[in-house]
Structures are given as C-alpha cells and as structure tokens.
Amino acid sequence: MRLSSAVLVLLALVRGGAAAPQELARVETPQHLGFIFSPGTCEQGPEFCALTHPRGWAPDEIALVRSALDQIAANALGRQIIQRARQNGFHTLRRFEHAAEPNERGGYDATPMIVAKTHTDDERSIRTIDLTDRFFERVSVRDHFSGEPGYLLTTEILAHELVHALDLGQRYSGTDEFRKVSRLGLTADLQREADEVNVARMRLNAAGEYDASWQASRSFGVLRLRRLPSVHALDGYREALAELIAHLVLDPNARRRTEPRVLRYFDTVVFEAPSRR
Ligand SMILES: [Zn+2]
Numbered sequence: 001m002r003l004s005s006a007v008l009v010l011l012a013l014v015r016g017g018a019a020a021p022q023e024l025a026r027v028e029t030p031q032h033l034g035f036i037f038s039p040g041t042c043e044q045g046p047e048f049c050a051l052t053h054p055r056g057w058a059p060d061e062i063a064l065v066r067s068a069l070d071q072i073a074a075n076a077l078g079r080q081i082i083q084r085a086r087q088n089g090f091h092t093l094r095r096f097e098h099a100a101e102p103n104e105r106g107g108y109d110a111t112p113m114i115v116a117k118t119h120t121d122d123e124r125s126i127r128t129i130d131l132t133d134r135f136f137e138r139v140s141v142r143d144h145f146s147g148e149p150g151y152l153l154t155t156e157i158l159a160h161e162l163v164h165a166l167d168l169g170q171r172y173s174g175t176d177e178f179r180k181v182s183r184l185g186l187t188a189d190l191q192r193e194a195d196e197v198n199v200a201r202m203r204l205n206a207a208g209e210y211d212a213s214w215q216a217s218r219s220f221g222v223l224r225l226r227r228l229p230s231v232h233a234l235d236g237y238r239e240a241l242a243e244l245i246a247h248l249v250l251d252p253n254a255r256r257r258t259e260p261r262v263l264r265y266f267d268t269v270v271f272e273a274p275s276r277r
Contacts, residue, residue: 053097085165146251159246173241
C-alpha cells in the first residue's frame with residue numbers, strides 16, 4: 001500500500017497533478033533495489049518547503065545513488081541492511097535542496113549543513129531517506145582508510161542512513177548492552193582532541209573541503225581512537241551504530257578494527273538469524 005501511494009504522489013507531482021490516468025501510466029518512476037526516487041514533498045507545510053526547496057532528481061544523481069545501492073548490496077551484510085530498512089517501511093528516497101528541523105515554536109529552522117536524513121513521520125505514514133544538495137556536492141570524495149580505491153563518501157552516507165532506518169526507534173543503538181560495548185566515553189584529553197577535530201570539520205565543510213573534513217574524522221577514529229571508524233561515531237549511540245555498521249559493509253579493514261564485543265553484539269543481536277529470534 002505504501003509503495004503504490006508513493007508512486008501516485010510522485011506521478012502527480014511529475015505531471016503537475018493534472019494529467020489523465022492513462023497519461024500517468026506512461027510516466028516511468030525511477031526505482032532501484034526496492035527504493036523509489038521521489039521528488040521532495042511538502043506535507044510538512046509551506047514553511048518547511050520554503051526552507052527546504054523540494055526538487056526532482058537529475059539523471060546523474062539517480063545514477064550515483066543507484067550505484068551506491070549496488071555497492072552496498074555487493075556483500076551479504078549490505079543486502080541485509082537494505083532488506084531490513086525496507087522491512088521497516090523505508091521504500092522512498094526524496095530529494096531536497098536543504099534540510100530543516102522542527103523548532104520549539106512549532107515551526108522549522110533551516111539546517112543547511114545536513115547532508116542526508118532518515119525521516120520518520122508516522123502521523124502521516126511517511127518513512128523516507130532524504131538527500132540534500134550537500135550530499136551531491138560530495139560526489140568525488142573517496143575514503144583513504146578502506147583500501148584502493150576506497151569507498152565513495154556518498155555511498156557511506158547512504159549506508160549510514162540505511163542503518164538508521166534499520167535501527168528505527170533506536171531499537172539496537174538504544175539498548176544498555178550497546179551502550180556498554182560501544183564505549184563512547186573519552187578521557188578529558190581525548191575529548192578535547194575530538195572537539196578540536198569537530199571544529200576543524202565544521203570549518204572545512206563550510207569551505208566545501210569535504211575530502212579534508214572526512215579524512216580528519218576518519219584519522220581520529222582509526223589512528224587516534226582506534227576503536228571507532230570516525231569522529232562522527234562519537235555523536236551519540238545512534239550515530240555510533242550507523243558508523244560502525246556502515247563501515248563493516250564498505251571497508252574491508254573494518255572488521256579487524258572493530259572490538260570483538262561490538263562485533264558480537266551485531267552478530268548476535270542486530271543481525272541475529274530470524275529463526276533464532
Ligand atoms: Zn546519522
């Protein structure tokens with residue numbers, strides 16, 4: 001049901017809502033591995049849309065995201081993430097220029113640095129992964145810690161969002177067990193260094209230096225901390241789970257860099273075989 005209504009919304013938007021049903025049937029809706037490429041939508045109201053500027057997908061953007069999904073689906077863990085995100089009702093990828101977040105006044109604030117967002121609005125029966133212009137600006141950035149040629153950053157961002165979709169309601173990242181095994185607490189010295197890395201990342205991202213920003217985040221995780229894939233993983237348990245699992249999918253070095261008790265949690269709790277549940 002969710003899939004067919006999403007297709008109808010998309011078709012109505014593509015054709016300005018005025019096309020006859022026989023015309024609608026001829027419009028091709030891009031889809032890949034069970035995900036519909038939908039333009040951004042305005043169900044959150046005019047203020048939201050004035051900030052976010054919903055837009056359609058350019059052909060090269062569809063090609064990039066299709067190939068990212070293929071990269072993720074190239075191994076068994078990646079296929080599981082895709083399947084589990086879809087089982088949780090995420091079947092749609094939407095395109096906006098920018099993101100916006102609800103504020104205390106009941107309106108929205110622009111959040112121009114947000115790259116991608118797993119969006120859940122159960123009142124309106126909407127579950128989507130939304131991508132902004134910031135995502136596509138990172139198109140040529142590759143990771144330097146995951147072998148040659150290294151994964152594309154856009155692929156990692158999409159895998160990260162798919163893990164959020166799998167982790168709906170923080171069912172895996174919000175457990176006492178994950179809090180215990182992920183050990184996000186830092187000594188005061190390390191925390192100060194992490195804060196400095198985050199300040200540098202913000203400055204680099206604002207200057208469009210996405211490659212340097214990503215390498216700074218990864219260096220801190222892989223070389224300094226050694227047990228988390230990136231500094232971004234320190235932004236709370238939800239982010240840690242997404243970064244750890246996205247790297248297990250895309251980085252051939254990630255398994256040996258991840259602590260055994262974290263791997264055990266993933267193997268026995270997150271990706272437990274359905275028959276053992
Ligand atoms: Zn995240």
